[in-house]
Amino acid sequence: MNSRIRKTIFFIVGIAALFVAAVCSVRFGSTNISGEKILQAILQPDWSDSAQIAILELRIPRTIGCIIVGAAFACAGAIMQGITRNPLADSGLLGINAGSSFALAVCLAFLPGMSFSGIVMCSFLGAGAALLLVYGLMSLRHKKLDPVRLVLAGSAVSIFLSSICQAISLFYNIGYDLTFWTAGGVAGIRMKQLTFAVPGIAAGLLLAMLLSKRISLLSLGDDAARGLGIKVERTKTLCLVAVLLLAGSAVALAGPVSFVGLLVPHVVRFFAGSDYGTVIPGSMITGAVFMLLADIISRVINAPSETPVGLVFAVVGSHFSFGRQERGRMKMTDAKQKKRVCMVSLILLVLLAAGILADIYAGYSRLSLQDFWEIILGGGDPGLRYTLIQLRLPRIFTSLLVGVGLGLAGGIIQGVAKNDMAEPGILGINAGAGLALAVFIVFFAGSSQNMTPLLPVIAFAGSVIVAIIDYRLAFTGNGLSPKRLLLIGIAVSTAVSSVTTMLMLRMSDSEYAFVQNWLAGSIWGASWSNVHILFVCLLVLGLLAFYKSRTLNVLVLGNQTATGLGVEVSKQSAILLGIAIGMSSLCCAVGGGLSFVGLVCPHLARRLTGPNYRSLIGITALLGAVLLVFSDIISRTLLIPNEIPIGIVAAVIGAPYFLYLLIMQD
Template identity: 60%
Template sequence: MKNRQSARTTKSGRQYTSRRVWIVSAVLAVLLLVGLFIDINAGYSTISLSEMAEILTGGGSGSLRYTLLELRLPRVLTSMLVGIGLAASGCILQGVSRNDMADPGILGLNAGSGLMIALFIVLISGTFEGYSFLLPLLAFSGSAIVAFIEYKLALVGGRLRPKRLLLMGVAISLAISSLTTMLMLKMPDSDYAFVQNWLAGNIWGASWLNVMILFAGLLMMILFSLYHSRVLNIFGLGQENAISLGVNVEKESLLLISASVVMSSLCCAVGGGLSFVGLICPHLARKLTGPNYRSLIIVTVLCGAVLLVFSDIISRTLLLPSEIPIGIVSAVIGAPYFLYLLMKE
């Protein structure tokens, strides 16, 4: 009798959790759609829903078509995808490291991208514009190199030490940021301003090519992460328990960290040094739906998309005609929450 009652309680609890996940996801999806519409209209000219439909079906005036298809949609979609990628990356890093403070920015992946770009600009001196197409590749390689170094340093006796990974990330991030600042002092004013804006977080790589690359890369990595969500749940039980349950901890950790690095590197390549997105969104999603990574990853992705789209709206409209780097807006939103987490810890 007790077993039946316990089974019913468990089943009803799962149904409640599943219903809660669907409700939260639906609310976030609606917020995202509203944010996308507002973001598309953030500027001097507005585009109604009927005009959007007309343009997307091949009609509309030439000027409105250009404004929507070549200027605003790539920017809006890039912002959304960057939020998705950074949020998912932070979610995976927190799961693998079992540390609530893990985040692509804190681990120095953004700093690695910034260093590679600053070093490239200093070395080519004066011909930067002709090689700007290499910047996304350089940003990606910088993040990947830093992640590889940190992973190797965090291994002790062949095992990944989560706390060591975080501490190594903080130390390496500070060292790389200092080196980047030294390189920036050798740049002319125009290049210095570009790198400074990039480090602050600036959606500069908004093009249809980058949208397609981001979409394809993030889709594969998020599907991969969802496939490994059971492993992330087991990681939460501790390393020894994960090994006893038959999980190859080192192999799975390396695969998941690699997926996280790919996502954050792709986002850094077009969005610069955005901070706090990968830290805030997993925590917010965990409070909304619980710690099950099967649903947590999905809700985290939606939270990241909503955060970056609304941050983009604020960055483009608050000080018109000037534009605030989107990274500053997301940091202003995220910093108070980060302080709250530190005090809670």
């Protein structure tokens, strides 16, 4: 079919679908309203009629909110994917969602009486501040905006702000309110809030339309765009302004329904081509339609109660998948690299030994050096002996091993997928374990206090089940595609996380706090039996990963090059991904949602010693161990006798240093 005819049909169908969806949004809900009543309310409003009041004050503002929010998120996602040339990109990767969530947490914790309009304004300011922080940090030493560096910095800032947000929600008991907002929804939208959001979104949409041709050229690469007369840096800056206006206003109004921005541009490109003169307006229409349909489902699926629209959208849209991006490589001579590897390894081993000793002495029950040696020699106070042998040492070694496993898993996944944003959590490993725990708590356990011995087994089973689902969906007639596995993992993870969130809203306060702590990252599976299992399994998998390090070095060169050098790409990728999934599933079973370790440690290792996996595997393992051991010290000692989830501490420690490396990188 002629491309122009196909585009015309796409827009005609899209506009018709938008009209039908808008009418259905006003008509259907917990109570259905006739079309005659709707027309009467619009043409001859009667403010004494409760049905007409509901139409004018609730249904119509909500429908308009769905349209502008869906259009804004989808358009922002299309812009991000265009300027970064990464199909995994969306506005959430710039820290906008995390900044808005952080501002909301501050409002709920410290300004509980603030109005909804005030919260919307603060959320927008938080989103803008986060984006400015990312942009400012990446502009300190670099005049050119590198898409990979920008996205990685946004991810680090997002993790940092999300960790602080989790800490605030735990200590101020605002988890329920924050979780419902984070799930995304338009139930509270009124005309007053629309008057705040519409100008910003309208300006963002107009700017996006004006930039659409430039984005098409940017998607070809910076050099190609410059050769065609585009001022690349100015265009990227204007694109970021458009993303802030669109996503900042939308997330403040409806919460982070960012899956819209990830999914919709791919749907539009599939039906209408990759020209951003078509993708931008097509994303606006399609995003609005998808958002309206998700909102209708959220109202009728469990009437008269409502399901957060973000959860519905994630579950319905989770079968769509996305792509990858190549990374640049660091060059270093063999002699220099070996010398540097030895030096870095020695420093990390010293830090690890110091961290273990500090972790032994730290905590609520403090141990002196004399107490430690008395216990080692078989004597000492029985209470301190129990604390050290049965509580503290298992926890220290569990933290160490979890750091090793997650660091290695992240490095392998990034190497096989050739994507800087890849980490174990992106495959749904953490999400699967979290869902398994949530299901068990809600349906099979009266209290989370009496099931501790079962939790690691349940979490591991959830991780493995999700990994198997990913594998089966990613397997094609040509074998396992790492790219396809990574992308399906994103979709499955989003859907599973959405179901977990819905289950959490049904839990008691104690059960909710337990699962929230786990999702934040908590070493709760610390026992000698788990240490033994982790050690043996990680040792075997780690040695196998080292044995395959040369294969990894070839795979990162690209599939065609690897095939030309005699590597069976599909088979070797499946083996390496199996190793990474096994490691991350084991670690997730006893350490909770610590995905940040798998994201940051491989990048730090490459920065310190170069990209050669013969050395990268060992350095990544040591970095993960050091990060989690020191995080464990802080988590247990900072707020004695209370304890901070170790995942929050690891993110607060690791994210700033990661940002520093990105800033200093040439």
